[in-house]
Amino acid sequence: MDSSYPSHHFIKAGYIKTCQVCNSGALLEVLDLGLQPLCDTLLAKEDLSKPETKYPLSLYWCPECSLAQINYCVDSGVLYHPNYPYRTGATKELVEYMAGLAGSLASDYKLGSGDLVVDLGSNDGTLLNEFKKLGIKVLGVEPTDVAKIANKNGIDTVQSFFDIKTASEIKNRYGKASLITATSMFERAHAIGEVVVGIENLLKDDGAFVFESHHLLDIIRGGQFDAIYHEHLRTYSLKSLIKLFSYYNFTVTDVEKGFAFRSNIKVHVSKGKNRPQKSSVAHWLELEEEAGLNNAETYKIFAERAKKSKEDFLNFIGKIKAQGKSLGANSCPARCVTLLNYYGVDAGLIPYIAERPASPKLGMYLPGRHIRIVNNEILTKEQPDYVVLLAWYYAEPIIKQSKATGLKSDFIIPLPDFKVVKNSD
Numbered sequence: 432m433d434s435s436y437p438s439h440h441f442i443k444a445g446y447i448k449t450c451q452v453c454n455s456g457a458l459l460e461v462l463d464l465g466l467q468p469l470c471d472t473l474l475a476k477e478d479l480s481k482p483e484t485k486y487p488l489s490l491y492w493c494p495e496c497s498l499a500q501i502n503y504c505v506d507s508g509v510l511y512h513p514n515y516p517y518r519t520g521a522t523k524e525l526v527e528y529m530a531g532l533a534g535s536l537a538s539d540y541k542l543g544s545g546d547l548v549v550d551l552g553s554n555d556g557t558l559l560n561e562f563k564k565l566g567i568k569v570l571g572v573e574p575t576d577v578a579k580i581a582n583k584n585g586i587d588t589v590q591s592f593f594d595i596k597t598a599s600e601i602k603n604r605y606g607k608a609s610l611i612t613a614t615s616m617f618e619r620a621h622a623i624g625e626v627v628v629g630i631e632n633l634l635k636d637d638g639a640f641v642f643e644s645h646h647l648l649d650i651i652r653g654g655q656f657d658a659i660y661h662e663h664l665r666t667y668s669l670k671s672l673i674k675l676f677s678y679y680n681f682t683v684t685d686v687e688k689g690f691a692f693r694s695n696i697k698v699h700v701s702k703g704k705n706r707p708q709k710s711s712v713a714h715w716l717e718l719e720e721e722a723g724l725n726n727a728e729t730y731k732i733f734a735e736r737a738k739k740s741k742e743d744f745l746n747f748i749g750k751i752k753a754q755g756k757s758l759g760a761n762s763c764p765a766r767c768v769t770l771l772n773y774y775g776v777d778a779g780l781i782p783y784i785a786e787r788p789a790s791p792k793l794g795m796y797l798p799g800r801h802i803r804i805v806n807n808e809i810l811t812k813e814q815p816d817y818v819v820l821l822a823w824y825y826a827e828p829i830i831k832q833s834k835a836t837g838l839k840s841d842f843i844i845p846l847p848d849f850k851v852v853k854n855s856d
Contacts, residue, residue, distance in 0.1 A: 436624030437678055442664060443621075444506040450493040451500050451623070451665055452675045458491040461499070461730040462656060462737055468798035469505065470660045470768035471515055475794075479801055488769070490659050490666075492730050497719070498671035499647050505661045507574075507592065507621045515575035516791045517765065519557040519614075524828065526557055528690050529614075533561030536610060536641060542567050546609035549601065549633065551593045551626070551642075552616030553578075556586030570605055572597065594622055598629030607635045613642040614690075618665045627679050631702060640681070640700045647671075648722055649694030651729060654847035655824075656737040656773070657766040658694075668724050669715045672698060682706035686715045694824070736848070741774050743849035748780055757815040759840075760784040761829060762822035763792050763804050770821065770845060772799040781819060785810050811836050817851070819843045826852070 439454040449456045466485035474483070487503040519525055542548065548562045553571030562569050563586065571581055571588035578590035591597050601608075611630050620626045630640050647668040650658050658666070665671075673683050681700050684707065689695025696715075723729035751758065760767075763784045771781070777800045785807035786792050792804045810818060810833070818833070818840045820826050826844050830852065833840075842852040 436628050440624030440627075440678070441622045442504045444504050446487070447500065447502055447504055447664075450496060450498055452498045452671050453493065453496040455493050455495040457495065458493055458500075459727055459730065460502075461490040461492050462659070462734040464488040464490070464656070464659060464769060464773050467660065467769060467772050469510060470765040470798065471510070471517060471662065472512065472798055473516060473792055473795035473804070474798060474801065476796065479796060483799065485799065486661060488659065488661065490656070492727070493671070494725075494727065496671045496674040497647070497668040497724050498674075499650070499666040499668075501659060501661065501664060503661070504621060504664060510619075510662055511574045511592075513576040515577060516795075517554065518577065518580075518791065519554045521787065521789065524825065525690065529558045530561045532614075533558060533565065536612070537562065537565050537567060540610055540639060542609060544568070547605055547607070548610045548612065549608045551611065551613040551630075552619070553581060553586070553588055556581035556584060556588060558612065558614060559586050560584070568605075570601065570608075572601075592622075593620075593629055594625035595629045595632065598633040602633050607638070608633050609635055609638050611638070611640045613640075613644075615644060615695075617642045618644040618667060619662050621664065623675070624678075627676070627681070631680055634702050636702060638702050639684075640702075641697065642700075643689040643695040643697045645694055646689070646696035647724060648696070648719055651724065651733050652722055653694055654733065654736045654740065655694060656733070656740075657770040657846060660765060660769045662765070667696070668719055669696065669698070669712070670719060670725070673712075673716075676700060680704060682708065683712060685709045686711045737773075740846055740849050744774060744843075744845050745776075747843070747849065747851070748776070751817060752780065756817060757813070758782070758817050758819065759810055759813065759815040760802075760819040760821050761807065761810065761833070762786065762820065762825070763790070763797070764822045767821035768798055768800075771797065771802070776800060776802075778802045783809060784821065785818075810840065811838050814839050817841050817843050819845060821845070 467488040489502040544566045547568045549570045553573045559569040572593045574592045578588040581588040647666045684701045685699035687697040689697035760781050783805045823844045
């Protein structure tokens, strides 16, 4: 382990007893979601009769730096296995957003053909492909076999976890980066110290690290308990991020709203201490204070809201089942594993989850609840009375698209607060 970062910034597998950012032991338990399977370890039919490993999953909050975190770390090699099923490029709204993100960052940082952009947790290379279209040199870092897809599609990608050693190897081969990006990766890194020091070593002196992750403000305010799963070790507030980077040679210089569908915050971090900060930093800190992110009572309300959403959902499903109504589900995002396992919903209540035809999840079964994942053509064919929108944050475009295919079902939106949307609305 490198001695240039605090030892508590290397999270070991097992229970986590102190704050992952500031190391405080005065953590407040917010919500216990019970023993949960790994959300991106889908089951084949032959796996259904085998024992399934589940791990503790509870959300805790640190009153010292306002970080939210889970209480148990699963080994990264187990979490991000070679058959990891997520593909960035499979979501139309996300692809469109990535195009805009690359364009804005290229403009903000005046990037050209002589610059290198490195994306951490680059997945299938969707973001880097947009930079490449602008004539900028790109390199991805991705630990799963999705890296092979990116390389096949012409996006140079190193298949590895990003750490100090990987950063050194990249620097020696490709030179220093002008910009390093990460979308939905920085909250997942177990060796957070390795990542930040690696970024510092790889960046040019005037370089920047820009990342997006779930923002605690939106997660708490939006009742999004389903965003809590084992891959998300941390849910950052801006306050906690400023504390984190204070341990290193960086300054948080700008903050923006990120990908709206995922309640993301986009954070710009410049190499070097005491860099000029835009007014946005103070503005977002003020928003967090006004929203009660530094107040324990806020988290009690969040937990009560989650429990009520569960109660409302199960009461309604029980009622329509008693009436002989039929039910299906649309979309299988990772977070629906937390939702359905916490609710205790299995194939007896929801017989299938419908996914797009190209999804790598087709033919598999949901961890823990063993609900089969099928082609979404089943919805228009069977016309169930109700369809549960498990990717509820995409409810508006999903409902629009579903109606266009001739779906007559009403829609159940489980979060942030349970509601039913009539197809005629």
